[in-house]
Amino acid sequence: MARSLVFLLLALASSLLTLSPPVTEARGGASIASLIPEQLFDGIFLHKDDSACPAKDFYTYDSFVRAASCFPKFGRTGSVRMRKREIAAFLAQVSHETTGGWATAPDGPYAWGLCFKEEVSPQSDYCDPSDKEWPCYPGKSYKGRGPIQLSWNFNYGPAGKALGFDGLRNPETVSNNSLVAFKTALWFWTTERKPKTSCHTVMVGKYRPSKADLAANRTAGFGLVTNIINGGLECGIPGDARVNNRIGFFQRYAKLFGVDTGPNLDCQNQKPF
Known part of the structure; x- marks a missing residue:
């Protein structure tokens, strides 16, 4: 009886842990x-x-x-x-x-x-050539994309690094992937x-x-x-x-x-x- 009671109490404790947030x-x-x-x-x-x-x-x-x-x-x-x-x-x-x-x-x-999800009629490719840490990739535009309209190479670069995509070589990811798009906006918001x-x-x-x-x-x-x-x-x-x-x-x-x-x-x- 005592042994059965121990098992019962352990089972009850386990269920309480499962129900807890x-x-x-x-x-x-x-x-x-x-x-x-x-x-x-x-x-x-x-x-x-x-x-x-x-x-x-x-x-x-x-x-x-x-x-x-x-x-x-x-x-x-x-x-x-x-x-x-x-x-x-x-x-x-x-x-x-x-x-x-x-x-x-x-x-x-x-x-x-x-x-x-993309900037309408961008005025440039939003490349800042003076930023050597996040250099622009030839032929790519860093126009506004996603919920926060992420723009410029100095934002695409670190955002991509933080979120696991190549923001400089593949900035289009922000307007092609809904999850990534929201992540870039929240990255900008919290960083x-x-x-x-x-x-x-x-x-x-x-x-x-x-x-x-x-x-x-x-x-x-x-x-x-x-x-x-x-x-x-x-x-x-x-x-x-x-x-x-x-x-x-x-x-x-x-x-x-x-x-x-x-x-x-x-x-x-x-x-x-």
Whole structure:
């Protein structure tokens, strides 16, 4: 009887361990899928798979969730409100970069994110020949591709190295593989590139401005994320339409997530990096 009882207790303990969440889940908070279920994802991107969108059927929910699982800090840092706000901010920024909407578009201009997977009419091949660490490959274009519209050889090179593809020789991978496309966007979002901090650091409240940041009025908030992504062209300009478009997406998505946007939405008073 005693021996049988021991086996019974061991079996019970084993079953309890099986039912318990994995250690990584407990440490990292709720999964991305639990914070943005597929129904919410589809409600955010109402028109991404319309026939009018060149990226029709490319940006799938499954690819987004699988890519996010490779970046355990994304959407899993801080309070639930902070996690949702970060996801909303990320999706807002990539929506601006890939939007197919217009002022009078069905369901409004902010329902048309993830419509494009490649930059339309690029002005150059986006090769910086001065970058010897990430030299351009002959005949290749480093135009904007994927959700964040990754561009320039100095981004394709390190992104490819980090994610396991040859970004310099095969930049087209970003617009041919949905999973890789989302990974490049999340890599850009979570990776600090001095003197810039990462978008993730800003959105989870871990940004610690340097003296140079303070002098440039680079305060934490969605506006600073815009500065990190495209500040050289958009920040320090009062009422810039591109900045306002990013904000419009963020405001809609934050509402769908049931969270506030936080302060400092624009970067009109910030100096670019």
